[in-house]
Amino acid sequence: MADLVEKSKELAAYAAVDDNLLSTHRVVGIGSGSTVVYVAKRVGQASNKNELVCIPTGFQSRQLIINNGLRLGSPEEYPEIDIAFDGADEIDTNLGLIKGGGACLFQEKLVAACSKQLVVVADYRKDTGVLGKGWRKGVPIEVVPAAYTKVSLELAKLGGKPVVRSGLPAKAGPVVTDNGNFIVDCDFGEIPPAKVAELNAKIKALVGVVETGLFVGLAAQAYIGNADGTITKKTV
Numbered sequence: 021m022a023d024l025v026e027k028s029k030e031l032a033a034y035a036a037v038d039d040n041l042l043s044t045h046r047v048v049g050i051g052s053g054s055t056v057v058y059v060a061k062r063v064g065q066a067s068n069k070n071e072l073v074c075i076p077t078g079f080q081s082r083q084l085i086i087n088n089g090l091r092l093g094s095p096e097e098y099p100e101i102d103i104a105f106d107g108a109d110e111i112d113t114n115l116g117l118i119k120g121g122g123a124c125l126f127q128e129k130l131v132a133a134c135s136k137q138l139v140v141v142a143d144y145r146k147d148t149g150v151l152g153k154g155w156r157k158g159v160p161i162e163v164v165p166a167a168y169t170k171v172s173l174e175l176a177k178l179g180g181k182p183v184v185r186s187g188l189p190a191k192a193g194p195v196v197t198d199n200g201n202f203i204v205d206c207d208f209g210e211i212p213p214a215k216v217a218e219l220n221a222k223i224k225a226l227v228g229v230v231e232t233g234l235f236v237g238l239a240a241q242a243y244i245g246n247a248d249g250t251i252t253k254k255t256v
């Protein structure tokens with residue numbers, strides 16, 4: 021099982037890079053998570069790797085860029101990104117996403133918003149069709165620490181079950197993001213594809229919320245590695 025999942029991540033990532041990284045591309049966003057490890061490896065093998073600048077979505081992503089011999093840039097220097105590759109926790113039929121399992125959702129959304137094209141790479145477990153059906157419950161929400169109790173109360177009024185993400189067993193207390201904030205994982209149950217944008221807007225409107233892990237209208241394509249060694253390609 022673990023081998024199948026790992027193989028499907030590699031399949032999806034390699035195919036996504038091989039199909040979409042063009043010789044004309046110069047600025048490439050590199051997402052976060054275990055599937056993106058294979059993206060960074062494949063970009064590091066590209067014939068035009070020395071002409072690329074790679075924009076990270078967090079600490080892990082920076083390390084992947086450096087360790088694969090790629091040139092590191094920042095959204096500050098490169099606010100226009102040709103293409104970005106990133107993982108997802110769940111993918112719906114409109115290519116709406118839940119992201120932030122690795123607590124990198126703010127920088128992931130920043131890079132996605134700067135990119136002309138976001139290509140999602142994932143194993144078959146993430147292709148849930150409807151957000152909120154996956155094994156990892158809840159929408160990750162990055163919240164300024166001083167506001168977490170206020171925001172949690174308001175998320176409950178929106179119908180969610182908020183839980184501040186704990187750092188245990190590595191840390192007693194909340195997970196702290198690369199931006200110094202907390203993550204509140206809020207379970208809203210199943211979110212129909214047509215309702216994702218509305219829920220995202222309601223959460224974003226709460227004072228103290230930095231960003232949500234709901235990605236709406238950002239992904240252009242998804243590459244899903246299947247357990248049988250095939251790839252499902254989805255576009256909007």
Ligand SMILES: O=C(CO)[C@H](O)[C@H](O)COP(=O)(O)O
Pocket residue numbers: 051052053054055056106107108109118119120121122123124125128
């Ligand atoms: O959003 C993310 C990190 O914040 C990841 O892309 C998401 O959690 C998927 O990770 P993986 O490829 O390890 O399943």
